[in-house]
Amino acid sequence: MVEATGPAVVAPSRRPRRLSPAFWLILPSIILMLLLFAYPMFVGIRAAFVEGDGGGFTMANWARMVNDPQFWPAVRNTVLLIVVIIPLQFLFAMIMALLLQAKPRGSAVYFYLWAIPLAVSDLAAGLVWLSIFSDQGYLNSVLVDLGLQPFAWLSYQNPQTQFLAVTLAELWRATSLVLVIVVSGMQGIPKDYDEAAAVFGANYWQRLWQVTMPLLRPSLQVALILRTILAFQTFAVAQALTGESFPLLVGETYRWYSALSNPNVASAYALVIMAVSMVTAVIYLRALRDESRQVKR
Amino acid sequence: MTAPTSTPPRAAVPVDYAPLRAHRRNRALIQVGCVLISLFMAVPIYLIAVASFSTREGLNQFPQPLWPKNFGTETMATFLQSTGIVGGLINSLYVGVGTLAFSSLIGAPAGYAIARFAFRGKDPYQLFLLFTRALPIVVLSVPLAGIFLQVGIYDSPLAVILLHTALALPTTILITSSVFLAVPVDAEEAARIFGCTPVGAFVRVVLPLALPGMAAASIFTFVMSWNEVLGATILTFSQRTLPAQVLSSLSDSPLAFRFAGGLVLVIPALIFIALMRKYLLNMWGTTIR
Numbered sequence: 001m002v003e004a005t006g007p008a009v010v011a012p013s014r015r016p017r018r019l020s021p022a023f024w025l026i027l028p029s030i031i032l033m034l035l036l037f038a039y040p041m042f043v044g045i046r047a048a049f050v051e052g053d054g055g056g057f058t059m060a061n062w063a064r065m066v067n068d069p070q071f072w073p074a075v076r077n078t079v080l081l082i083v084v085i086i087p088l089q090f091l092f093a094m095i096m097a098l099l100l101q102a103k104p105r106g107s108a109v110y111f112y113l114w115a116i117p118l119a120v121s122d123l124a125a126g127l128v129w130l131s132i133f134s135d136q137g138y139l140n141s142v143l144v145d146l147g148l149q150p151f152a153w154l155s156y157q158n159p160q161t162q163f164l165a166v167t168l169a170e171l172w173r174a175t176s177l178v179l180v181i182v183v184s185g186m187q188g189i190p191k192d193y194d195e196a197a198a199v200f201g202a203n204y205w206q207r208l209w210q211v212t213m214p215l216l217r218p219s220l221q222v223a224l225i226l227r228t229i230l231a232f233q234t235f236a237v238a239q240a241l242t243g244e245s246f247p248l249l250v251g252e253t254y255r256w257y258s259a260l261s262n263p264n265v266a267s268a269y270a271l272v273i274m275a276v277s278m279v280t281a282v283i284y285l286r287a288l289r290d291e292s293r294q295v296k297r
Numbered sequence: 298m299t300a301p302t303s304t305p306p307r308a309a310v311p312v313d314y315a316p317l318r319a320h321r322r323n324r325a326l327i328q329v330g331c332v333l334i335s336l337f338m339a340v341p342i343y344l345i346a347v348a349s350f351s352t353r354e355g356l357n358q359f360p361q362p363l364w365p366k367n368f369g370t371e372t373m374a375t376f377l378q379s380t381g382i383v384g385g386l387i388n389s390l391y392v393g394v395g396t397l398a399f400s401s402l403i404g405a406p407a408g409y410a411i412a413r414f415a416f417r418g419k420d421p422y423q424l425f426l427l428f429t430r431a432l433p434i435v436v437l438s439v440p441l442a443g444i445f446l447q448v449g450i451y452d453s454p455l456a457v458i459l460l461h462t463a464l465a466l467p468t469t470i471l472i473t474s475s476v477f478l479a480v481p482v483d484a485e486e487a488a489r490i491f492g493c494t495p496v497g498a499f500v501r502v503v504l505p506l507a508l509p510g511m512a513a514a515s516i517f518t519f520v521m522s523w524n525e526v527l528g529a530t531i532l533t534f535s536q537r538t539l540p541a542q543v544l545s546s547l548s549d550s551p552l553a554f555r556f557a558g559g560l561v562l563v564i565p566a567l568i569f570i571a572l573m574r575k576y577l578l579n580m581w582g583t584t585i586r
Contacts, residue, residue, distance in 0.1 A: 020414065020416050021410075021414065021495075022410040022413075022414035022416040022419075023416065025406040025407055025409060025410035025414075026406070026407040026410050026411075026422065028402075028403045028406065028407070029403050029404060029406075029407040029466060029470060030422075032403055032462065032463065032466065033425070033429060033463070033466065036437070036441070036459060036460070036462070036463035037429050037432070037437065037463060039444070040436075040437050040440040040441045040444060041432075041436065041437070041440070043440035043443060043444060044436060044437075044439060044440035047439070047440060047443070095330070095334075096334055099327055099330050099331050099334070102323075102327045104324070104327045104328050104331050105328070106331070107331075108574075109335075110331050110334075110335055111574070112570060112571065112574055113335045113338050113339050114334065114335070114338050115570050115574070115577055116338065116342070116566055116567060116570050117338065117566070118566075118570060118577070119520045119524070119565070119566035119569040119570050119573075120524070120562075120563055120566045121523075121524030121525075121526060121540060121562060122526070123524075123526045123540050123543065123544055123562065124524075124540075124559050124562035124563050124566075126559075127345070127543075127555050127556065127558060127559025127562070128341045128342065128344075128345045128559050128563060129341060130552075130555060130556070130559070131341075131344050131345045131348045131556050131559070132341060132344060134552060136356075136357075136359045136361065137361070138344050138348075138361060138363060140359075140360070141359065141360035141361040141362075141363070142360075142363070144359070144360040145360050172337065172338070172341060180577055180578065183578060184578040187578065229431050229433075232433060233433050233434060233435070233527075235527070236526050236527070236540075236544060239544065239547065240544075240547060240555070240559075243547075243548060244548075250433070250435055250527065253435045253439070254435075254527060254530070254531070257439055257442075257531055258530070258531070258545075263439055263442070263443060266435075266439045267439050267440065269435070270433070270435045270436045270439050271436070273433045273435055273436065274432065274433055274436045277431060277432075277433055278431065281431050
């Protein structure tokens with residue numbers, strides 16, 4: 001990893017040449033990462049392929065996982081949630097960032113309000129929206145006040161509205177992250193480009209699409225990778241809002257580990273999540289690298 | 298947005314007020330948009346606060362009033378007196394501070410090394426850090442639970458501290474390295490010339506300059522630890538952190554308990570973001586790349 005000079009070469013000065021000080025500075029972090037990342041990864045991969053605690057090789061855990069009636073719904077929900085939520089979040093974050101960019105009066109207050117969910121956990125976000133969507137919650141109260149019928153938004157009989165509730169809660173919670181990345185990206189763009197385009201008569205939309213967006217691309221790509229990887233890990237929102245009737249992959253891992261106390265199947269689930277996040281990250285990185293090469297040309 | 302309008306001349310020349318009017322209309326629309334989004338962000342927090350500070354009868358009422366009409370601390374008090382909540386709060390603080398201490402002690406030197414030294418293996422090391430950030434928490438938590446059982450630290454705050462340190466470390470290293478990069482090397486060299494040892498120069502010159510940025514980084518670590526639910530739930534059984542306690546008792550707790558729990562989990566976010574407002578953009582701008 002780091003230069004190991006082997007037998008001390010006597011330097012011209014009085015001191016014998018030692019390992020670079022950088023080595024000693026990063027050594028603790030490497031040891032910790034090996035113990036807490038590499039070793040558990042190894043243990044986890046093994047657990048998914050053995051029977052019970054250290055038995056022989058088996059594919060039974062994978063069979064149990066795939067044959068579980070909750071497995072495919074969990075895959076479908078996880079993927080659907082990501083496909084729906086990420087474009088919405090980016091649209092929403094772009095609108096918010098452009099509004100802030102216009103420097104309205106009170107923009108500091110707006111930024112504070114919009115950034116609060118950045119520090120809210122997905123469990124807390126689920127509980128917050130539960131007070132709105134529960135049967136006697138605020139949404140139904142408003143509906144009744146308006147003379148409409150209340151609706152069981154979170155019942156397992158209404159998967160569409162369950163999905164809607166989870167989507168809204170996630171939109172509320174996780175858009176702030178995209179917003180902060182996009183705003184800091186916008187601040188890094190020199191004003192000159194925009195002004196030059198304005199001088200040559202480009203209108204607002206032309207400047208947005210042909211000047212700001214291309215310059216913002218690196219920030220958007222970073223936000224995209226980060227948000228997608230995090231979106232695969234969402235589960236407490238759904239757990240808080242719908243209990244177990246809206247399965248997601250991470251929630252299933254948790255259920256197999258705690259309620260069904262089967263760490264082997266839980267490990268298989270964990271590996272699926274890891275594989276999917278890694279593949280997505282690699283695809284994004286490919287796209288990112290190709291784009292940056294084009295930009296350089 | 299549009300070009301600044303110079304003061305219109307008072308002469309008899311007909312003045313075209315259309316651009317000015319368009320400008321005013323745009324400003325008004327922007328304000329409307331901002332207010333709408335702010336409502337979307339703030340109203341849910343307001344509502345959960347109302348729900349958490351309603352009397353029991355108030356919560357059973359339907360339709361529920363949208364303003365604190367049935368104000369009472371009963372719901373909140375019941376939540377705080379439930380088993381495991383005060384303990385969970387203490388554990389959460391303990392784990393947060395422990396994670397912060399561990400990850401700064403181990404991460405700051407590594408960040409300094411990345412900022413100041415050119416060494417072989419630097420690029421693979423940084424790539425490795427980025428890779429670990431992409432690992433889902435579940436992948437680590439499940440096997441770590443087994444390992445900690447064998448070592449004998451399962452179900453202790455230390456177990457959660459170790460997991461959170463591992464999760465926070467890559468971010469801590471990347472943030473601290475950008476903080477140290479911002480401290481001019483000249484200052485450090487000047488201190489050396491005036492007779493400081495390398496350690497002395499670091500402690501007397503670099504550290505004071507880096508401290509504000511490092512404080513910001515540690516608040517992020519604390520927030521991450523405070524919010525992390527899944528790993529904490531898997532690694533503990535009786536020594537739960539607050540979110541883990543709330544999650545594991547979700548299915549068999551009344552709505553009032555869940556609302557109060559939601560508010561208690563959200564309140565720190567209000568404080569953290571207020572403290573961090575200045576640093577938010579720098580932090581994410583620099584760390585993520």
